[in-house]
Each structure stands twice: as structure tokens, then as C-alpha cells.
Amino acid sequence: MNPYRHFIGVIIAALKSMQAAGELPETLDFSAITAEPPRDAAHGDIATNAAMVLAKAAARKPRDIAEPLLQRLKANADVVDGAVAGPGFINLKIADAFWRERLAECLADGLAYGDSRMGEGHAVNVEYVSANPTGPLHVAHARGAVVGDALANLLHKAGYAVTKEYYINDSGAQVDKLGQSTYLRYREALGETIGAIPEGLYPGEYLKDVGAAIAQRDGARWIDKPEADWLPEMRSFAVATLMAEIRADLETLGVDIDVFSSERALVESGAVDSAFEELSRQGLIYQGRLEPPKGQKPDDWEDREQTLFRATQFGDEVDRPLKKSDGGWTYFANDIAYHHDKYRRGFLDMIDVWGADHGGYVKRMRAAVSAITGGKGELDVKLCQLVRVLKNGELVRMSKRAGTFVTLRDLLDEVGPDVVRFTMLTRKNDAAFDFDLVKATEQSRDNPVWYVQYGHARTRSVMRQAAAAGISADGLATAPLDRLVDSSELALVRLISQWPRQVEAAAVAHEPHRIAFYLNDLAAAFHAHWNRGREEPGLRFVIDGDSDLTRARLALVQAVGFVISSGLKVFGVTPVDEMR
RNA sequence: GGACCCGUAGCUCAGCUGGAUAGAGCGCUGCCCUCCGAAGGCAGAGGUUGCGAGUUCGAAUCUCGCCGGGUCCGCCA
Numbered sequence: 001m002n003p004y005r006h007f008i009g010v011i012i013a014a015l016k017s018m019q020a021a022g023e024l025p026e027t028l029d030f031s032a033i034t035a036e037p038p039r040d041a042a043h044g045d046i047a048t049n050a051a052m053v054l055a056k057a058a059a060r061k062p063r064d065i066a067e068p069l070l071q072r073l074k075a076n077a078d079v080v081d082g083a084v085a086g087p088g089f090i091n092l093k094i095a096d097a098f099w100r101e102r103l104a105e106c107l108a109d110g111l112a113y114g115d116s117r118m119g120e121g122h123a124v125n126v127e128y129v130s131a132n133p134t135g136p137l138h139v140a141h142a143r144g145a146v147v148g149d150a151l152a153n154l155l156h157k158a159g160y161a162v163t164k165e166y167y168i169n170d171s172g173a174q175v176d177k178l179g180q181s182t183y184l185r186y187r188e189a190l191g192e193t194i195g196a197i198p199e200g201l202y203p204g205e206y207l208k209d210v211g212a213a214i215a216q217r218d219g220a221r222w223i224d225k226p227e228a229d230w231l232p233e234m235r236s237f238a239v240a241t242l243m244a245e246i247r248a249d250l251e252t253l254g255v256d257i258d259v260f261s262s263e264r265a266l267v268e269s270g271a272v273d274s275a276f277e278e279l280s281r282q283g284l285i286y287q288g289r290l291e292p293p294k295g296q297k298p299d300d301w302e303d304r305e306q307t308l309f310r311a312t313q314f315g316d317e318v319d320r321p322l323k324k325s326d327g328g329w330t331y332f333a334n335d336i337a338y339h340h341d342k343y344r345r346g347f348l349d350m351i352d353v354w355g356a357d358h359g360g361y362v363k364r365m366r367a368a369v370s371a372i373t374g375g376k377g378e379l380d381v382k383l384c385q386l387v388r389v390l391k392n393g394e395l396v397r398m399s400k401r402a403g404t405f406v407t408l409r410d411l412l413d414e415v416g417p418d419v420v421r422f423t424m425l426t427r428k429n430d431a432a433f434d435f436d437l438v439k440a441t442e443q444s445r446d447n448p449v450w451y452v453q454y455g456h457a458r459t460r461s462v463m464r465q466a467a468a469a470g471i472s473a474d475g476l477a478t479a480p481l482d483r484l485v486d487s488s489e490l491a492l493v494r495l496i497s498q499w500p501r502q503v504e505a506a507a508v509a510h511e512p513h514r515i516a517f518y519l520n521d522l523a524a525a526f527h528a529h530w531n532r533g534r535e536e537p538g539l540r541f542v543i544d545g546d547s548d549l550t551r552a553r554l555a556l557v558q559a560v561g562f563v564i565s566s567g568l569k570v571f572g573v574t575p576v577d578e579m580r
Numbered sequence: 581g582g583a584c585c586c587g588u589a590g591c592u593c594a595g596c597u598g599g600a601u602a603g604a605g606c607g608c609u610g611c612c613c614u615c616c617g618a619a620g621g622c623a624g625a626g627g628u629u630g631c632g633a634g635u636u637c638g639a640a641u642c643u644c645g646c647c648g649g650g651u652c653c654g655c656c657a
Contacts, residue, residue: 036596039603049599052637062637086600087637132657174657263657293582293653302655317583318654325655334657359584360652385585386650427593430585432650434592443619446592446605454619465617505596517594517604524604531621540617579619 002116002500003102007035007046007092014072015050023068024058037498044082044091045099045494051088062088096490100481102497106559107477111566113559114499118507119160125342126152128353129250129257130167133242134178135204137249137408139435140355143384145408146424146572148353149255150512151382153570158507163347164258167338170239171264172331177201178242179235183222185211186234190220210241249408253417254572263334266341272329275337275372276322284310284371290318309336314367332361336368343373350377351510353429356385380510385432387424392438415441418573422449425516425571443579448520452564453576455523458530459561460577462541466554469542476555483552486539488529492556495525499563503570512570519567526560 011033018024033054038047051066058065066084073079073092081093106113128148131141149164156162169175181202188194189212197203214222214237222230243260250257266272279285288308292301308319309332322333342350350369354361362381369379389396389406396406411420414437423440426448427433443450463473484493498518506514533540541553565575 032598034596034599036599039595039600043600047600052599055637089600091600134657169657172657290654300655304655306654321654323655328655330655331657356585356651358652358657362584383585383651431593432586439592444606445620448605450619451605458617461617502596509597514594514596518596520594520604528621530617534613534615534617534621542617 002504003497004035004501010076011048011050014069028054028057045094046092048090066090099493099497103481103493103559106496106562107555110562113562114503114566115157116504117159118504119158121161123347124155124160124349125163125165125347126351127165132169132174133239137246138405139387139389142408143387143424144353145255146421147384147429150425150571154507154512157503166257166260168262170262171267175235178238179231181207182210182234182238186214189215210238252412266338271341272333272337275340311364311367314370316363316367320364339369340372343377348377350379353382356383359383382429384429388434390434390436419449421571422573425513428513452519452523454579455526456561456564456575457579459557462557466542476558479551479555480548481552483549492525495522496559496563515567515570
């Protein structure tokens with residue numbers, strides 16, 4: 001249960017009874033009412049803005065609504081005290097028993113604690129990574145992969161029917177260049193001297209293996225053939241090989257994609273034509289001319305009549321071309337068809353996770369989704385800003401294979417998937433991020449990966465010690481939780497009760513990083529409580545001669561472990577049982 | 581020239597979609613501990629939320645204009 005959502009219901013019920021008694025107008029909008037933990041715990045457990053939000057519509061002063069509302073709320077069995085404060089807040093103190101019930105809920109649910117039905121089973125498509133199959137994945141892809149994957153897991157936990165999707169850009173000029181680059185490496189593998197890789201082709205050494213593999217398989221059969229003969233073969237072989245590597249990297253990272261969509265297959269199915277027809281039918285296509293970009297003018301600018309989509313009707317700055325001068329579709333046209341395809345597969349909610357270099361593309365894509373779905377579909381784009389990899393503050397460039405950039409594989413070899421995943425989620429996606437390999441693996445308070453894992457390991461360590469002392473961890477959900485009376489124990493119970501709310505809030509906002517900060521807070525509270533046990537032996541978990549108290553405290557410890565595991569599961573990180 | 585992202589303590593960052601006295605870690609200062617329930621504990625100082633207007637009961641949060649950093653800008657994907 002999300003306690004805050006629960007109390008919003010209680011507050012609205014009280015307001016309705018005030019309406020019934022003629023104390024408030026009949027029609028009021030309750031949607032802006034919030035119930036949240038006050039910033040200062042001294043204010044109580046729940047603060048609501050109800051009186052302030054309704055004041056204007058009710059034509060009353062906030063406090064004149066707050067006072068009678070508070071009286072009605074005090075009648076609720078869970079509310080033990082309350083006060084009107086500041087400009088009209090109502091602060092409520094909630095019975096300890098109510099929070100202990102949340103703890104019991106956590107113990108009963110285990111890793112499922114925090115699962116929400118908020119999403120009501122609605123289908124959401126989360127598309128991420130979608131790296132071109134022209135080389136190995138690098139750090140920027142890693143961030144997108146982790147953010148997208150955690151967001152998908154989060155939405156799943158919040159009750160949505162989530163599909164994780166990867167769009168393979170296996171069509172167009174870039175893939176032709178890949179095929180040409182592969183052909184050079186193929187000839188090289190057969191003993192030719194190819195010299196420097198021409199400008200515009202892919203120079204990366206990873207293509208040597210691909211060329212050699214084709215030479216191994218086909219021998220010299222492509223050597224004297226025209227490009228039209230060998231290009232399709234080179235292209236598809238290279239794409240297949242590189243996609244296999246990408247999938248292997250994703251697997252190591254723990255990313256499990258549900259659907260791989262091929263751009264080439266989409267184009268060949270005629271999906272672009274049908275999307276185009278749909279937009280034409282709506283009168284959103286026309287022939288026209290565009291202004292050249294100001295300031296930085298392209299030297300080969302050619303003013304010409306183009307086939308344009310009326311993106312400006314949907315909030316974009318300019319209308320966008322759908323056809324290239326050679327008559328082929330632009331990438332944008334293909335992408336419209338792709339999102340149209342998602343819509344036809346039943347997705348009204350679409351989330352795309354992109355790199356910062358695609359920032360200029362967001363408005364037109366949102367415009368296109370709005371148009372192609374008749375306003376029914378909604379696209380949210382999460383832009384991941386740049387990641388720089390550092391080692392003790394020094395910029396790292398370490399890939400031998402790829403030359404200039406840090407590959408995901410390098411990163412995984414260096415620190416492992418769990419550290420990559422958690423660390424990538426300690427920053428909101430739209431802020432640039434420095435990934436320091438040393439700090440990410442160091443055992444210190446300011447490394448949240450270590451600190452949270454240590455918190456979990458400590459919960460396991462307590463359970464092991466209890467077991468060694470002959471105390472069973474079975475049936476802790478029915479332990480006498482009313483024996484938990486210490487203030488820092490109750491503070492932990494309240495923090496645990498926050499988990500369902502954290503899940504819902506992070507899911508609504510599409511912000512998985514919030515989970516990292518919550519887990520860090522929970523771990524900090526647990527470590528602090530543990531430390532109190534060093535000064536005051538009476539606060540330790542295992543108390544000789546009082547098995548009820550011990551079981552109640554073990555229940556609390558186990559619940560902390562459940563919530564941390566549950567959060568790490570959203571992140572795709574494995575909780576550890578002991579630190580090494 | 582334009583679009584998008586960022587700007588919060590000395591440093592690295594939160595801030596729950598407009599709420600109360602803006603928080604945490606590191607660093608700094610001062611006490612305490614040397615306990616294996618280890619990889620420290622407690623407390624304190626530290627802020628004109630880049631600058632300036634506006635919106636309203638109320639702004640770090642929304643709007644506009646500047647400043648600084650980043651990403652990008654038809655016929656690439």
C-alpha cells in the first residue's frame with residue numbers, strides 16, 4: 001500500500017462529508033491535493049495542502065477550511081494528532097501501529113513489496129540502446145541501456161505492461177558504408193594491401209575480424225565482382241556479426257530486450273508508404289521550400305522543392321523533409337513509420353531513450369507521433385547527456401579495438417555489470433555525468449554502490465548470526481512488531497513504508513535515478529541504527545532472553561533487506577550477501 | 581542565427597512535477613572510539629539556488645530576458 005495515496009483518499013472522504021454538510025461548495029476539483037511526508041519530521045507524518053489548494057474555488061481562507069477539515073480527520077482511527085500550520089498546511093501524526101502494519105505488509109510481500117497497480121496493465125513501449133550495428137557499444141550506449149532497462153523494470157513494478165524494444169538501423173547510407181568498409185577488410189584478409197581506410201568509411205579494427213570471417217567462408221568469390229553483387233552480402237554479414245556482439249554485450253550487462261525491430265524489414269514491408277499515406281490523408285504533407293539554416297550555412301546548400309511534413313502544426317519550429325533529393329525516404333520518414341508501427345501494435349505510451357546528440361530531433365518526433373496516432377499516442381523522450389569515463393580524475397581512452405572511445409565491453413571488464421548499472425543511475429539522465437572507475441569501486445561512504453550493497457550485506461549478516469544463535473528467521477511476518485518502540489527503529493519502519501510511494505513517484509516521472517537516492521537514504525538510516533547498537537547494547541538486534549523482541553527486530557532487519565533487494569532488482573543489480 | 585540540456589554549500593550531487601527554516605556525502609573544525617556488530621561515531625561552521633524581472637497566498641521548481649558550460653542544426657543515421 002502507498003500510505004500517502006491512502007491518506008489522500010481519507011482526506012477527500014472528509015472533504016466530501018464537509019460538502020454534504022454544506023460546509024463547502026458542491027463542486028470542487030480535488031486533483032491537486034497532495035499528501036506527503038513533511039520536510040521536517042517534527043511536523044508529523046503526513047502533510048496535506050488540501051485547504052490551500054481549495055481556498056480559491058471555495059472562496060474561503062485556507063485556515064477556515066483547514067480547521068474543520070482537521071477535526072474530521074482526527075476522527076480517523078489512524079490519526080492520533082494533527083495541527084494546522086503555516087499558511088494552511090494540515091500536519092497529521094499517524095499511529096505507530098499503522099506504520100507497523102506497513103512493515104508486516106513488506107514482510108509478507110518480500111521482493112514484491114512496492115508492486116503497484118497504478119499502471120492498470122496499460123501497454124508501454126520502452127525503446128532504448130538502438131545503436132547502429134556499425135560497431136561495438138560504447139559508454140554512451142551503456143548509459144542509455146541502463147536507464148532504459150531500469151525505467152522499463154520500474155514501470156513493470158508500477159503495474160504497466162512493458163515491452164523492451166531495440167530498433168536496428170540496418171538500412172540506409174551508414175550501413176552501405178559499413179558494407180564497403182567490410183569489403184576492404186575482406187580483401188585485406190585475402191592478402192591485399194588496402195592502405196588507409198578512406199574518409200567516411202569505418203576505420204575501426206573490429207571490422208578486420210568480420211572481413212576475415214567472410215574470407216574464411218567465401219574465399220575469393222567476391223574479389224572481381226561489381227559492388228552491386230557483393231554489397232548486400234557484406235552488409236548483411238557485417239550487421240549480423242556486429243548485432244551478435246551487441247547482443248552479447250547487452251547480455252553481460254544484464255539487459256534483456258523483448259523485441260528487436262529491423263528498419264530494413266519495416267521499409268521492405270511498405271510501412272513507410274502507408275505511414276506517408278496516412279499523413280497525406282490528414283493533409284499534413286505538401287511540397288515546399290525550406291530556409292537554409294542561418295549562421296552556419298552548409299556550403300553545398302541547394303534550394304529545392306521538397307516533400308514536407310507539417311511538423312509546425314504540432315509545435316516544431318519548421319516543417320521537416322520526408323524525401324531525399326535522390327527520391328528515397330529520409331531517416332525521419334522511416335522513424336515515423338516505425339512509431340506508427342508501434343502504435344498499430346497497441347502502444348499508446350511510447351518512451352524512447354536517446355543520446356544527447358539527438359536532442360534536436362525530439363520535437364519533430366513528438367510531433368510526428370501526435371500526428372500519426374491522431375493525438376491518441378504520446379511519446380516521451382529521455383535524453384541521456386554525455387558520459388565521460390575517468391580514472392582518478394584523468395580522462396580515459398582505453399579501447400584498443402575501437403581506437404577513440406571507451407567500449408561497453410571495456411567498462412564491464414573493468415568494474416563489472418552491477419557497478420556499471422548502479423553508477424549510471426546515480427545521476428538524472430539529463431545531466432552530464434563523469435564515471436570515475438576508481439570512485440565507482442572504492443569502499444567508502446560516498447560511493448552509493450558500495451554503501452547500499454553493504455547495507456544489504458549487513459542485513460544478511462545479522463540473519464546469519466541470529467541463525468547461528470539458534471533463532472529462526474521463519475514466520476517473521478507474524479513477529480510481535482509492537483515491540484518495536486525505539487525512535488530510530490520506528491524511523492526505519494516509516495522509511496520502509498515509503499517504498500511503494502517511491503516506486504509510483506519515480507514511475508510517473510519516468511525517473512529511475514530517484515530509486516538510487518532512496519536506497520542510499522535507507523541504507524544510511526540502517527547503518528546509523530546499527531551504529532547506535534554499538535553504544536547501546538540494548539538496541540542490538542539479538543537480545544538474549546527476549547525472543548519476542550529479537551524476532552521483532554529481525555523482522556525489521558529482514559524488511560530492510562527486502563526493500564534494498566527489491567530496489568536493486570529494478571536496477572538489475574544483484575544484491576550481495578557479504579562484502580569481500 | 582536558432583533549438584534542446586545543464587547551472588543549488590569549497591567539491592560531487594539531491595530536492596518527491598508550486599509548499600513550511602533549501603538537504604546529503606566528501607572536504608573543513610571540534611570532541612569521542614580503537615570496539616571485530618570490521619571497512620568509524622557524534623556535533624558544528626558553510627547558501628543572494630548564475631543574474632534580473634514576472635505570474636500568486638507561496639518559486640530552486642512555472643514564464644520572459646540576459647550570462648556561462650554542453651549537445652546539435654535540409655538532401656547522415
